[in-house]
Amino acid sequence: MIAKKKAWVMVAAVVAAVILAGCSTQVKRVGVEEVRDISGTWNDTDSRLVSEEMIRDSLSGGWIDRFGMTSKKAPAVIIGNIRNLSQEHINTNTFVNDLERAFVNSGRVDVVASKNERGDIREERVDMDLNASEASRKEMGKEAGADFMLIGSINTIIDASDSEQVRFYQVDLTLVSLADNRKAWNGQKKLKKDIKNAKFR
Amino acid sequence: MLSLTINWLGRQLFGLLALLAVFVLPGCATYSVGIANVEHETSERNVAAALKALDKLKLSGADQMLNYLNKGTLLRFQGDYAASNQQFESAKRLMEMLSATSVAEQTGSVMVNDTMKAYEGLGNEQLLVYAFKELNYLQSGNVDDAAVEARQFDIKQRLIAEKDTSATYLSGAFVRYLNGMVYEEAGESDSARIDYRKAVDGYAAQSGVTGFGVPAALKADLDRLETPHASSRAVPARKLGQVAMQLQDTRDNGEVVFILHNGLGPSLAENNVMVLNPNPQNGSTILSVALPKFVQRPVPVARFELSEGSQSASSEIVEDVNAIARKSLDDRLPMITGRAVARLVVKNAAVKETKKKSENAGAAGLLIGLVSDVGAFASERADTRSWSLLPGNILLARLSLPAGTHNLKVNFYGSNGNILATRDYTSVKVRAGRKAFVSDYYLKAN
Numbered sequence: 001m002i003a004k005k006k007a008w009v010m011v012a013a014v015v016a017a018v019i020l021a022g023c024s025t026q027v028k029r030v031g032v033e034e035v036r037d038i039s040g041t042w043n044d045t046d047s048r049l050v051s052e053e054m055i056r057d058s059l060s061g062g063w064i065d066r067f068g069m070t071s072k073k074a075p076a077v078i079i080g081n082i083r084n085l086s087q088e089h090i091n092t093n094t095f096v097n098d099l100e101r102a103f104v105n106s107g108r109v110d111v112v113a114s115k116n117e118r119g120d121i122r123e124e125r126v127d128m129d130l131n132a133s134e135a136s137r138k139e140m141g142k143e144a145g146a147d148f149m150l151i152g153s154i155n156t157i158i159d160a161s162d163s164e165q166v167r168f169y170q171v172d173l174t175l176v177s178l179a180d181n182r183k184a185w186n187g188q189k190k191l192k193k194d195i196k197n198a199k200f201r
Numbered sequence: 202m203l204s205l206t207i208n209w210l211g212r213q214l215f216g217l218l219a220l221l222a223v224f225v226l227p228g229c230a231t232y233s234v235g236i237a238n239v240e241h242e243t244s245e246r247n248v249a250a251a252l253k254a255l256d257k258l259k260l261s262g263a264d265q266m267l268n269y270l271n272k273g274t275l276l277r278f279q280g281d282y283a284a285s286n287q288q289f290e291s292a293k294r295l296m297e298m299l300s301a302t303s304v305a306e307q308t309g310s311v312m313v314n315d316t317m318k319a320y321e322g323l324g325n326e327q328l329l330v331y332a333f334k335e336l337n338y339l340q341s342g343n344v345d346d347a348a349v350e351a352r353q354f355d356i357k358q359r360l361i362a363e364k365d366t367s368a369t370y371l372s373g374a375f376v377r378y379l380n381g382m383v384y385e386e387a388g389e390s391d392s393a394r395i396d397y398r399k400a401v402d403g404y405a406a407q408s409g410v411t412g413f414g415v416p417a418a419l420k421a422d423l424d425r426l427e428t429p430h431a432s433s434r435a436v437p438a439r440k441l442g443q444v445a446m447q448l449q450d451t452r453d454n455g456e457v458v459f460i461l462h463n464g465l466g467p468s469l470a471e472n473n474v475m476v477l478n479p480n481p482q483n484g485s486t487i488l489s490v491a492l493p494k495f496v497q498r499p500v501p502v503a504r505f506e507l508s509e510g511s512q513s514a515s516s517e518i519v520e521d522v523n524a525i526a527r528k529s530l531d532d533r534l535p536m537i538t539g540r541a542v543a544r545l546v547v548k549n550a551a552v553k554e555t556k557k558k559s560e561n562a563g564a565a566g567l568l569i570g571l572v573s574d575v576g577a578f579a580s581e582r583a584d585t586r587s588w589s590l591l592p593g594n595i596l597l598a599r600l601s602l603p604a605g606t607h608n609l610k611v612n613f614y615g616s617n618g619n620i621l622a623t624r625d626y627t628s629v630k631v632r633a634g635r636k637a638f639v640s641d642y643y644l645k646a647n
Contacts, residue, residue, distance in 0.1 A: 084345055085389075087352040160356050163301070163362065201301040 008196050029133065039197035042090045050171045051098035052187040059101065063184040064177065069146065076110040077103060077175065078146035086156035088170065096150070112146050148175040148184055151175070163197040211467040231483040232264070232316075233468045233496075239271065240465055240589055244644040255547045263306075263319040267296050267586060270322065273333065274590040278462075278642055282337035289334045295443040296321055296330075311543050314491070315584035316578065324526045326588045328373040331357065335379055339386070339638040346433070348387040351380035351396070359434045370410045370528055372403030375520035375595060378419050382458065385422075386636055394426040410528045418517060419597050439605035455631035457600045457609065459507045461516065464500035464593035467526040469585035482556060484549035486574045491583040497523050497528050500593035502643050504617040507598040510609050520595035526587070537584075548577040573589045603632040613643055 030036065035045045067075040079100060082092040103109035113121055128137050152173035159166045168190070175185040235258050242251035252275050253377040260268035273288030299321035309317030322330070331354040338347035359374045365371065377400035384393035401423055404415040468501075475487050500523070505516045555573040559566035609626040625640065631637050 044234060085352075087349060087356065089346060089349050144427060156352075158356055162360075174335070197297070198446050199302045 011118055021196055037193075040165065040193055040197075041190045042169070043088075044094070046169065046191055047091075048098075049092040049191060050189045051095040052166050054095065054099050054171075054173055054187045057187045058173075058175075059102065059106055059108070061185045067184070071147070074110050075147045076112050076144055076180075077150055078112050078196060079114045080149040080151040080176075081200065082151065082173070083153040086154045087154065087158055090154055092152075095171070099150075110144065112144050118143075134144040137143055145180055149178055152187075163199055165193075165195040165197075167193045203623060216577060219313050231310045232267070233470060233587075233589070236267075236271070236589045239275075240644075243275065243278065243590060243642075244465070248275050252273050252279075263316065264586065265570070266299070266320045266322055267290060269295065269589070270326065270330070270588045271333065271590050273330075273503060274588075277333060277337060278426075282341045284495050286334055286337045289330050289337070292322070293334075294332055294351065296327055310540060312545065312547055313580050314582045315537065315540065316582060316586065318584075320586045322588065323529055324365070324368065324371045325373075325522070325529060327361065327518075327593065328354070328371065328376055328523075329588075329591065331373075332376045332379055335376075335383055336638060336640060339383065339636075340640065342381065344386045347391070349382045349612045351383045351392075354380060361622070365532075368400055368529075369403075369406040370398070370525050372406055374403030374407060377403055378416070380420075381422060382636060390426060394423070397423040397426060407525070413518055413521065414595070416517045416519055418487075418597075441536075453603055455604050455633055457507065457602060457629060457631060458636050458638050459505075459516075459598045459600070459605070459611065460591035460638070460640040461502065461505060461596040461613075461645070463502045463596050463639070465498045465589070465644050466522045466588060466593050467592035468496040468589065469530070469583070469587055470496045470497060471583040471585055473581070480550075481535045481574075482560075484553040485577045487578050489537075489548065489578055489581045491581045492534070492541060493530065493583040493585050495527050497527070498593060501615065501621060501645060502596065502613045503609050503618075505596060505598065505613045508598050508610050508612075512600060512602060514598045514600040516596040516598040518594055520592075521596045521645060522591050522595070523593045541581075544581070548581070552577050560562060592644075602631050605632055606630050609639070611641070 022045040032044070032046070037043065037045070064075060079096060082096055084090050084092060100111050105179050122140075125138055125140055129140070132138075147159075150173060152171065155170045155177045169192075171191075173185050173187040177182055210443045214432055236255075238254045239258070242248075242254055252272065255268070255271055255275065257626065258268075260271075269292035273292060276282075276285035279285075290367045299319050303319070306318040309434045316342045321327075321555050331350050334349040335350045338344070338350065354376055358371075358376070362368070364626070377396045381397040381400060382391045384390070384396060397419060400419055401415050404413075404419070408414045411548060471491050473489055475489045478484055478486055478488050507514050507516070552570075552573045556566075556570045559569040562569065595613060607629050609629055611626065612623050613621040623641070626639055626641075629637055629639055
């Protein structure tokens, strides 16, 4: 009789454990380079592929050397507007920040604060003027001007019918000379996905 | 011993029957009854109370979509555009998920009733989600994100039209019109021209259903983009029938686009057809079929006039939600009826089988028969779900104004030409060559 009771308790415990395990949130750490496509929309892998291509192409292109030969200094770049002309709400900051980081870390390209970033910096400089010591205070009017502006766009073409879609993404980035509007570098990355949604659930 | 057992069984079944009456039947109240309080609070412009009432309904599971759609609308009325778009985005994701067929739900709809199927939104409702998302973005000053919605709409509309090629009223003409304005704001005049053209075609195709044609301001937009140098552009707008758009494209002017959610959209009620079975031992005592029927609510505003000083513009109807919903139900009704009849046959066979098996069980058998009768009758409910807070129709007016900050006035007129109300909209910023989007809702019919 006692053995029977024990067996029931054990069965109940196992059932409870299974049910509770099903209810709990599960988190599994994965490598940032692991490809996990869930819905077929733009994701971290797309952003990474764009970053890699743009970094490789921009740093190996001849524009840095050409600018260095004529100006005898590293080119300074400011990040402009990257327009999202696609069918998805895409955060362009992820690959633009990667490119910016690669420019700075390469030591061959300077990056100056963008329009959105410099407001806070200027405010801080005004504050410094009032509150910082003479020795540490930074003067106004000594900002580095940019030589090039990075602009670009993301475009998509989607062909969809029933539960199948082909999504094509094209990311274009361009460095435009602020002195004469000449385009110094054009980077491009194309991605294509075939998505088949389930017909039954 | 046997009679004791039968008595015990009888008591248990009586308890079961009582429980069924207490819990199941009230739970079967149709959706349109439950949402009435939300609609009432919204009509009184008490959005916070409406949100609370909506939360109390606990719309989840098969009704989750209705929660997203109605909450998105209420948050939009509240001016919380970001939160509203979160709800609408969730609705869009759910729509995508529900577009796959569920065998279990299909079976449930034939065995129990149509509310067993998850509500995925009717075609026109799905299209209007994009319009409201666009408007939320536009009213937050985020044109590029509004343009993303416009591009997504293009695919969605194509997929909906592909499923039912005869439903020309599902062209999303109003959303196309809005898309055109969004694209113009985003500086994509070619895309704007294409969507204005599709909007014109859509309005023409659905005019047999809605009873109105192409809005004059839209015609003027298309004309402006298709023939940018034509002399006809100099024709003053007022000659086109008191319509909003000022056609002369003064570069120092911007434009206010005012959109009104007018009245509450259609509601569905239950139409229950019941017949006493002449031979109740061979099936259900009452044979019943429940079908949804269309209930049109009155739209309070016949037209409105948007003005600032001596400048004014009259509204045009740009979307007749009522007419499209009515046509959509008419088109779906044969299929709904077919399923209801199939359900009747299935339930009747099940009740017959239950009664046959329990006919020798005396009093308990009678109770089992009664329970199965009540179960079959109570479970037969019509699917009266719809996006309740959609407007009955949408009115739009466009007023060209010089760049600057403006205080606008809107007079709302009833069908007798009487002024229903006057509302002020202060500090509306108009930029040269750009559109400023303003919206409001007027739901109360009195």
